[in-house]
Amino acid sequence: MSSSRHPVGVHAENITKVFDRHPVLQDVSLKVEPGTTTCIIGPSGSGKSTFLRCINRLEEPTAGRIVIGGEDITSDDADIDAIRSRVGMVFQSFNLFPHMTVLRNITLALMRVRKMPRDQAVAVAEAQLEEVGLLALKDRRPSQLSGGQQQRVAIARALAMQPDVMLFDEATSALDPELVKGILEIMKRLAASGMTMMVVTHELRFAREAANQVVFLDRGRIVESGPPDKVFNAPSSDRLREFLSQML
């Protein structure tokens, strides 16, 4: 598993997001240390996906600052395309490009954003596909792949850009139960390799085993955060206790 070139940290400072006068995030602050994994858990509608999407500004925060590797990415003169090319994102619904082959899904950004010549892009893409065990399917269309295979390609596509940070937005939620484990294995390997990761997930076992930090979000606020041991074994708030009991 390719590790981050130079692990960087992510600081979210006082993030507020308002949709149509409806506050989705209220003053959320979070520090992700370089090379660590933070899992964000919480009930649906708690704002955890919105928060993750603020990190690469797929959602524009209404207020607050996001600093990645020392660079304020929410400032007006931030080059958002350049920043996004260093922040990989994996989506719940895979979002592969259906009109392209698996290989082309990966080479597109390498060629257009990284300006790699085709040969080099293909070599990088093939190496990345090998990592997720799908090199044999490089000429297939996404529609010819299972959900688990599609998500592996999506991960390979993000990793091929050699990101400093990886964001996972409920990456296993759309998968059949028997396909979840394979994706979580890849994510665990990636976390162990020293990638800085932010993971929105319902997989509490994954959070317990792979996270350095677990954040419980409810109604747009961070209710509790800390190492998984503390959050899962000694929750201090009723809301987290209630949430954990419902998830078991």
Added chain:
Amino acid sequence: MPEGLQRLWRTFFDVDQIMAILPEMLAVGVPNTIILALVAVVIGTVIGLVVSMMLISRNAIVRMPARTFVDVFRGLPVILTIYLVGQGLPIAGIRIFGGNSYAYAALALGLIEGAYISEIFRSGIQSVERGQMEASRSLGLSYFETMRWVIVPQGIRRVLPALTGQFIHIIKGSSLVYLLGLLPDQREIFSIASDASHISGTLSPMVAAGIVYLCLTIPLTYAVNAFDRRLRDGARPTPEPALTPAHQS
């Protein structure tokens, strides 16, 4: 045969007249129709790409002129547009093509089709899932790169059948350029039939034209549908290599 039926037959299906007009129709009319339609398709597609992008802009100043263009050129009768462009422009002093009414005709058709194609492209582009834009932007591609490589190619594929209808529309619409007055060797299929009908006093040359139009439009429909199927199935239907169990998950 009753007399009425015989008259009908002589008027519309006079085989001698049809055979007499076919050589000129195929040698002069078909090439001209195809050239007019192709030029109009190119103009219309280029306009369609640009205007459809403007139509989905969040900026009202960008959206407004595009909206106006589409509403006007879809809303006017084709004949009026052909007159306005073909005679109006030169009278207004905009003699881009000199006195060549053929070129004005192609431009008029291109503008009309551009308006229709803009709306077709817009609906196709807007039908592409939001996640496609998000995935592409999150890889660092710009808005325009994302449009160029991810959104527009998918959007256009979804509206290919509607686009076929529009291309047929162009082929038939090219028959109206006779309004601008054409030189003998500029005449397209319909003009030739129309002239021959006036001379012979029967409508059989028109029927010949109809047959030739169908010979152009029906194969076009099947060709686009075949192309559409090929795109949907993903290139070619070659047998897939067998998978090893390790790749199944």
